Amino acid sequence: MRAIRQILAVTWLNLRNLPRRLGTSVVAVVGVAAVVLVFAAVLSMAKGFEKTMVAAGSDDTAIIMRKGSTSELNSGLSNDQVLIIANAPGVFKDGNVPVMSAELYVVVDVKKKSNDGDANVPFRGIQPGAFAVRKDVTIADGRMFEEGKNEIIVGLAAQREFAGLATGSTIHFGQTEWSVVGSFDAGGSVSESELWTDVRVLQNSYRRGNSFQSVRVKLQSKESITELEAALETDPRIDPDVMTEKEYYSSQAAPLSQFIKVIGYPLTVLMAIGAIFGALNSMYSSVSVRGKEIATLRALGFGPIAILFSTIIESTLLALTGGLIGGGLAFLVFNGFQVSTLNSASFSQVVFDFAVTGDLLVDGLSVALIIGVVGGLFPAVRAARLPVAQALREL
Amino acid sequence: MKYFRLVWKNAWRKKIRTSLTVLSVFVAFLLFALLSAIGQAFEGGADVADADRLVVIDKVSLINSLPMSYLDRIAAVDGVQSVTHSSWFGGYYQDPRNQFAQFPVDPSSFMAMYPEYKIPREQLDAWAKDRTGAIVGQELATQYGWKIGDQIPMQATIWTKADGGRTWEFKLDGIFSTDDPRGSAAMMLFQYDYFDEARAFGKGTAGWYILRVKPDADPIQVARTIDAQFANSPSETKTSTEAAFAQSFTKQFGNIALIVSLILGAVFFTLLLVSGNTMSQSVRERISELAVLKTLGFDDRTVLGIVLSESILIMMVGGMLGLGVGWIAVQGLAKELASFLPGLFLSPAAMMLAVAFMVGAGILAGIFPALKAMRLSIVDALARA
Numbered sequence: 001m002r003a004i005r006q007i008l009a010v011t012w013l014n015l016r017n018l019p020r021r022l023g024t025s026v027v028a029v030v031g032v033a034a035v036v037l038v039f040a041a042v043l044s045m046a047k048g049f050e051k052t053m054v055a056a057g058s059d060d061t062a063i064i065m066r067k068g069s070t071s072e073l074n075s076g077l078s079n080d081q082v083l084i085i086a087n088a089p090g091v092f093k094d095g096n097v098p099v100m101s102a103e104l105y106v107v108v109d110v111k112k113k114s115n116d117g118d119a120n121v122p123f124r125g126i127q128p129g130a131f132a133v134r135k136d137v138t139i140a141d142g143r144m145f146e147e148g149k150n151e152i153i154v155g156l157a158a159q160r161e162f163a164g165l166a167t168g169s170t171i172h173f174g175q176t177e178w179s180v181v182g183s184f185d186a187g188g189s190v191s192e193s194e195l196w197t198d199v200r201v202l203q204n205s206y207r208r209g210n211s212f213q214s215v216r217v218k219l220q221s222k223e224s225i226t227e228l229e230a231a232l233e234t235d236p237r238i239d240p241d242v243m244t245e246k247e248y249y250s251s252q253a254a255p256l257s258q259f260i261k262v263i264g265y266p267l268t269v270l271m272a273i274g275a276i277f278g279a280l281n282s283m284y285s286s287v288s289v290r291g292k293e294i295a296t297l298r299a300l301g302f303g304p305i306a307i308l309f310s311t312i313i314e315s316t317l318l319a320l321t322g323g324l325i326g327g328g329l330a331f332l333v334f335n336g337f338q339v340s341t342l343n344s345a346s347f348s349q350v351v352f353d354f355a356v357t358g359d360l361l362v363d364g365l366s367v368a369l370i371i372g373v374v375g376g377l378f379p380a381v382r383a384a385r386l387p388v389a390q391a392l393r394e395l
Numbered sequence: 396m397k398y399f400r401l402v403w404k405n406a407w408r409k410k411i412r413t414s415l416t417v418l419s420v421f422v423a424f425l426l427f428a429l430l431s432a433i434g435q436a437f438e439g440g441a442d443v444a445d446a447d448r449l450v451v452i453d454k455v456s457l458i459n460s461l462p463m464s465y466l467d468r469i470a471a472v473d474g475v476q477s478v479t480h481s482s483w484f485g486g487y488y489q490d491p492r493n494q495f496a497q498f499p500v501d502p503s504s505f506m507a508m509y510p511e512y513k514i515p516r517e518q519l520d521a522w523a524k525d526r527t528g529a530i531v532g533q534e535l536a537t538q539y540g541w542k543i544g545d546q547i548p549m550q551a552t553i554w555t556k557a558d559g560g561r562t563w564e565f566k567l568d569g570i571f572s573t574d575d576p577r578g579s580a581a582m583m584l585f586q587y588d589y590f591d592e593a594r595a596f597g598k599g600t601a602g603w604y605i606l607r608v609k610p611d612a613d614p615i616q617v618a619r620t621i622d623a624q625f626a627n628s629p630s631e632t633k634t635s636t637e638a639a640f641a642q643s644f645t646k647q648f649g650n651i652a653l654i655v656s657l658i659l660g661a662v663f664f665t666l667l668l669v670s671g672n673t674m675s676q677s678v679r680e681r682i683s684e685l686a687v688l689k690t691l692g693f694d695d696r697t698v699l700g701i702v703l704s705e706s707i708l709i710m711m712v713g714g715m716l717g718l719g720v721g722w723i724a725v726q727g728l729a730k731e732l733a734s735f736l737p738g739l740f741l742s743p744a745a746m747m748l749a750v751a752f753m754v755g756a757g758i759l760a761g762i763f764p765a766l767k768a769m770r771l772s773i774v775d776a777l778a779r780a
Contacts, residue, residue: 270422
C-alpha cells in the first residue's frame with residue numbers, strides 16, 4: 001500500500017515538472033504519434049479494401065463459374081449450362097421461377113478523375129434477378145436501364161471516382177454509345193465500382209454470342225450450397241466451380257490486402273523500433289535532468305521501486321498521448337477517404353474507402369504502449385539504481 | 396579535417412544518447428531505402444521502356460484481343476521497322492498463388508524485339524525448333540528450381556484446350572535474364588503456334604502488338620497512322636509508346652502509391668526531427684565547454700564548423716549504416732519477391748538523394764546550436780556554468 005502511495009506521489013511530481021523537459025517530451029510524443037498514424041493509415045487501407053469486398057458477399061448466394069477460373073473475367077459458360085444451373089436443386093425459387101442472374105463481365109477503359117489516367121472499369125451485363133441475388137442494391141438516382149437498349153446504370157462509387165459517368169450523360173466504348181440513365185447504391189460494396197447494363201446488349205456489343213461468365217443464384221438456405229455443389233459436380237454436361245459469393249469475394253480480396261499487410265506490418269515494426277530509440281533518449285535525459293531530485297527523494301525515504309515505476313509510468317503516459325494523437329489524426333484524415341486501385345485478382349478497378357476501425361486504433365495504442373514501456377524500462381532501472389550520496393554531492 | 400578527433404570525441408561524449416540517435420537515424424534511412432525500392436518497383440516500368448518501341452492494344456480494353464491479320468498491316472505502315480505480338484496466358488504453376496506472367500509469342504521476332512533479354516544462342520535455337528518448348532526468366536528458374544529439360548505443367552485460368560483440358564505442358568528449353576538491374580525477367584515465354592492451335596477459342600488473335608519504329612521515323616506519327624488505319628473497324632486500336640503503356644499501369648494503381656509515399660515521407664522526417672532535437676540538446680548542454688574552446692583561442696568559425704561537423708557526422712554514420720543495410724535487404728528481397736513484386740531496385744539516384752538528405756538533415760539539426768555556439772560570449776557562457 002505504501003509502495004503504491006509512493007509511486008503515485010513520485011509520478012505526480014514527475015508529471016507536474018514535465019514542462020521543464022518540454023522539448024524532449026514533445027519529440028517523444030511526436031515520434032510515437034507518427035508511428036501510430038502510419039500504422040493506422042496503412043492498415044486502414046487493407047481494412048477498407050477487405051470491407052468493400054466482404055460487404056459484397058453473402059452466404060446464401062452462390063456464384064458458379066467455369067472450373068479453374070480465378071475470377072469472373074476468365075470464366076465462360078454457355079446458355080445451356082446456365083439453364084442447368086438455374087434448375088439445379090438448392091436454388092431458391094420464387095413461385096416456379098429460380099432467383100438467379102447469369103452475367104457477363106468485361107473491362108472498359110474509363111478515365112480516372114484524380115489523375116486522368118485510363119482505368120480498367122468493370123462493365124457487367126446483368127439479368128433482372130441481379131437485384132434479388134445481391135444484398136441491398138437499390139437505384140439511387142435516375143432509373144433502371146431498359147432491356148435491349150444501350151443504357152447503363154453506374155455504381156455510386158464509380159460515379160464519384162471516374163470521369164464522364166454522371167447520370168444523363170453519354171459515353172463511348174469503342175464504336176458503341178451508351179446512355180447513363182441512373183446510378184445505384186450497393187452499400188459501399190465492390191458492386192458500386194461497376195457499370196451495369198442488360199446482359200443481352202453487352203453480349204451483342206462484345207460479340208460474345210450467347211455466352212456468360214458467371215451465374216449467381218439465391219440459395220434456399222446457407223446449407224443448400226452442398227446440395228447444389230453435389231448436383232453440379234456430378235453432371236457431365238457442366239464442369240463448374242461452385243462457391244458462395246462470400247468465399248468468392250474473400251478470395252478476390254486476398255492478394256491485395258495481403259500485399260498491403262506484407263508491407264504494412266514490417267514497416268510498423270521498423271518505425272516502432274525507431275520510436276523506441278526516441279522514447280529511450282527522452283527518458284534518459286529526463287532521468288539525468290532529475291538526478292538531484294531523484295536523489296533527494298531517495299534521501300527522504302522514497303524506495304527505488306517507487307522511482308522505477310514512476311519513470312515507466314511517465315514514459316508510458318507520454319507514449320499513449322502520442323498514440324492517441326496519431327490514432328486521432330489517422331481517423332480524422334484517412335477514415336472514409338476514397339481511393340481506387342487495380343485489383344490484380346480481377347484485373348479491374350475497385351473503389352473503396354479507408355476504414356480506420358476501432359480494433360485498428362486499439363492495435364495502434366498497443367504499439368504505443370509497448371514503445372512506452374520498453375522506452376521507459378532501461379532509464380527507469382538507471383534512475384532506481386542511482387547512487388544517492390554521489391548524486392547529492394553533485395549539488 | 397585536423398579536428399576530426401575532437402569532433403569524434405565530442406560526439407561520443409554521451410555514449411548512450413549518441414548511440415540511440417545514430418540508431419534512429421539508421422532506422423530512418425533503412426526505411427528510406429526500402430521505400431524507394433518499392434516506389435521504383437511500382438513506377439520503374441516506364442524507366443526501362445524503350446522509346447523506339449510502341450505497343451498496340453485494343454482501344455476498348457486490353458482484355459480484348461486483336462485479329463492476327465493486323466500483324467502484316469502494321470508491318471506495312473511507313474516507319475515501322477519490325478513488329479511482333481504477345482498475348483496474356485494468365486495461368487499458374489501447381490497452386491493459384493504461384494502466379495507470374497506467361498506470354499505465348501513468336502520466338503525469333505519477339506526476342507529480336509527485346510534485345511535486353513539475354514539467352515545463349517543454342518538455347519534460343521532449341522526453343523525455336525520445339526513447338527511445346529518454353530523459356531523462363533532466371534528469377535523463376537531459381538524460385539521454382541527448374542532446370543533445362545524439365546517438364547512444366549501450367550494450369551490455365553482462361554485458355555482451355557480444344558480437348559477440354561486445362562493443363563498445358565511445356566518443356567524448358569532455355570533460361571534468360573535481363574542485364575538491366577531495374578528490369579525483371581520473372582516471366583515465361585512459349586510458342587504462339589502451339590498455343591493458337593491447341594486453344595479452344597479465340598483462334599487467330601493476339602493480345603497486343605509490339606513494334607519498333609525506324610530510327611528516323613517519328614513514333615507519334617507512326618502511332619497515329621496505325622490507329623487511323625483501324626478506325627471504324629470492329630477492333631479499333633490504341634497505340635502508345637512503351638513508356639506510356641507502362642505508366643498507364645502505374646496510374647491504374649492510382650493514388651495508393653502516392654498516398655503511401657506521402658505517409659512514409661512524413662515518418663522519415665519525423666525520425667529526423669527526433670534525432671535533430673537530440674543533437675541540438677546535446678550542444679546546449681555543452682555551452683560551457685564551447686566557451687572554454689573559445690578561451691583557448693579557437694575562432695568563431697572553427698567553433699561553428701566543429702559543432703556542425705559533429706551533427707553531420709552523426710547523421711552520416713547512422714544514415715550510411717541504414718542505407719547499407721537497406722541496400723543488402725533490397726538485394727535479398729528482390730530475389731525473394733521476384734514474382735510477387737518484380738523490379739525492386741535501389742537506384743543510384745535514390746542513394747544520392749539519401750546522402751543529400753543526410754548532409755541536409757545534419758546541417759538543419761546542427762545549424763541553430765552551432766550559430767549559438769559561434770555567437771557565444773565567453774564571459775556570459777562561463778558565468779552561466
